[in-house]
């Protein structure tokens with residue numbers, strides 16, 4: 001398997017080089033040159049695999065022979081040993097038309113752990129095997145940062161710097177990141193929003209001299225390995241709903257979305273042959289993706305702080321990967337559209353393309369009030385406490401699903417991470433011990449202006465010259 005850039009200016013690369021490259025050197029995003037298609041017979045055989053076995057099957061289609069099978073197996077085992085359930089991502093049946101895939105049983109209680117625990121292992125492996133210097137630079141609206149830090153803290157040969165928007169993440173997210181005092185971790189709290197943080201890191205990755213000098217590696221979903229690791233639970237979820245529902249109903253998946261990484265993994269799984277009916281994009285009031293699916297116009301709007309802060313994102317990084325497929329893998333057109341986004345501030349697709357978008361996705365943006373309404377309603381009716389991001393997923397399921405369909409909604413975080421919203425619903429929750437323990441710990445972070453030069457100076461100090 002070779003990997004190419006959505007903008008076509010990078011020579012094809014193998015798997016490990018693709019992961020090390022992160023953002024493609026031409027400013028695009030790396031994607032597989034061809035997507036492998038799984039036959040219905042093979043899918044049938046995969047149904048009974050454990051999470052770890054499924055992971056191994058899927059990855060073996062993408063990694064060539066760059067990682068020996070036994071090394072991959074050991075990495076996967078270590079990655080999921082820290083999860084609180086052997087199923088890794090258990091499926092919970094709520095009623096005959098709704099299942100919830102719980103993605104929050106990892107060390108930092110959010111779906112990011114599923115891919116980032118593996119990525120920590122992967123970077124550690126590559127650092128040792130190939131003597132690579134791994135200097136991770138990432139941006140977070142709260143969950144990626146916590147999970148990435150947890151995945152690599154204290155690991156030899158790796159340093160990690162995470163930019164998060166100052167006072168725009170939940171208290172628990174902030175504590176998860178900033179109570180870590182390992183020498184290889186730096187938290188920069190940037191006076192700005194997530195889009196500002198993401199722009200800074202993308203600009204730094206695009207500066208190829210700076211990137212090479214400091215050995216910058218990406219952990220955000222600009223990195224294809226994140227996308228691939230996230231496809232595993234789409235397969236797992238589908239295989240773990242009732243056999244009868246699989247056989248007689250259309251199966252939708254509703255995904256709380258922001259940077260478009262999680263749902264793009266679903267798009268990939270569908271192209272690999274997983275029989276998903278509708279992929280439902282669930283957003284909050286930062287509803288650029290919903291507006292795109294409704295109107296064909298992709299235009300970042302004004303940033304809003306909502307009850308689901310991890311999805312407070314206007315510029316969805318992985319949109320470019322989807323655009324590549326929407327434009328029939330035409331790299332010139334992708335480059336043209338992305339340039340247009342920069343110069344004119346928007347992309348508008350033709351009615352024909354819009355029809356294809358609407359065939360690929362349904363979408364719904366939940367208001368703040370709806371988010372709280374569903375938290376209260378599901379707690380009362382099903383005794384199930386939704387986190388505010390999952391509540392947006394539920395709102396989208398309620399809005400976009402039909403009678404002959406069954407929907408799997410992804411629970412992307414544990415409610416304890418977002419007690420600010422839960423408290424507004426007048427619900428008192430009991431925190432898991434690992435979260436309560438954070439409340440009394442000292443914090444380590446540096447507050448910086450949203451100023452690239454100031455951030456570069458901090459990075460130069462942290463990464464050093466080697």
Ligand SMILES: Cc1ncc(COP(=O)(O)O)c(C=O)c1O
Nearest residue numbers: 143257258259260261262310412
């Ligand atoms: C809890 C939670 N839900 C949903 C999302 C959105 O996922 P994505 O950015 O992959 O679209 C995020 C972060 O992005 C998140 O942290």
Ligand SMILES: N[C@@H](CCOP(=O)(O)O)C(=O)O
Nearest residue numbers: 140141142143144220221261
């Ligand atoms: N919500 C995310 C934003 C970054 O997304 P990523 O998938 O590109 O890492 C977060 O929690 O940081």
